[in-house]
Amino acid sequence: MRSSNPIMLEARYRTWAMASAVAGRAVRAQSRIRRALYPGKDDGQDTVILIHGLWMGSSCMRVLGRLYARANHRVVFMDYLCDTDPSAIYRTIATHVARANALGSRAHLVGHSCGGVLAVSSWLQSQGHLAVDSILCLGSPLNGSQAARRLLAHPAGKRVLGRTGELLVHPLPDGRPNGGGPVPRIAMLAGTRPVGAARWLGAVSDQSDGTVELAETRWPGLDQHVAIDCTHRGLVHWPHVAALAVAFTEGHALPSTNLSHE
Structure with missing residues (x-):
């Protein structure tokens, strides 16, 4: 037992x-x-698919996982390597979504940094046929990453970023596809505390979370964008962010004003 x-x-x-x-x-x-x-429930409970950022692992999503599990959601932790072909990651996301739908469960995607880019990209690539109820991005550079572009200009940058990381170089398309499938709610929680390696190296400004510029998170296709006084890594470790994520997944709107880290 x-x-x-x-x-x-x-x-x-x-x-x-x-x-x-x-x-x-x-x-x-x-x-x-x-x-x-987090064994979850195969009984129609909502399924939340957590997608970590580049050079990280599913362990960084454990705070989010705990809160979603406590809220009685089925939690799926996705892992990928930075040199994985993005199309293979899209197929993995689609497989998890299909399994959730087969159980009578609504599927939600929650991605940190590159994970959010992969989540939105997977839906765009499906031409709107990926049956997800919501997509929540945490500090994801949907408009392309200046830090990634600078890294790619370095001789070893392509090897460091990998094929997955190259997605961060260019902005995602502005428009939403009209594939006839359900249209998910898409939101962004973005950090504004400029503490991180990219900031120390001068790759991003003080209008950032230390890794991703605030402007890089303001994708035109978002339904909501909320800025939080938080670092890039803090977006997956701060319990209040996790509480906001759970509320959004359950259908509530995010706060309409920027939030302070207390």
Whole structure:
């Protein structure tokens, strides 16, 4: 019988994650463990697909995962490598969405940074046929990333960004497709605290979250855009952001004014 004690489950996760890292199987082990931590319900509950950012892993989405699980949502953690062909990631997203729909569940995409770009891109590439109810981006440069362009100009930049990271160089198309499928609500939570490696290297201005410029998050296709006094990494670690994400997924509008980190 599976234990429901969250402290024991978290301890099990940490132990297994450390062991898998030593064995060189971190990504695969994280996916297994998270299925144990957040088994979800195959009974029509909404399914939330969490997509991490570039050079990160699904472990960075655990705060979001916990709050979605507590709100009785089925949680799916997606992993990908930065050198993965984006079309393969789109197919993975479509597979998760199809599985959710087959269970009678509404599907939602929540992506941090590059994960948000992948989420919106997957819907655009499907010509609107990807049946998702909402897409929430956290600090995602939908208008293209200045930091990515500067990195790509470096001789080793293409290798560092990988094929997935190259998506960040150019802005996404402005228009929404008219494929006849459901039109999801699309929103952005963007950080405004300019602390991060890109800021230290001078790749972004003080109108940023330290990695992504605020202007890069203001994609014309958004239904809502809210700025938060938060760093780029803080967008996936700050519990208040996670609470806003859950509320948006459940159909509530985001606050209409910018928020401070208290």
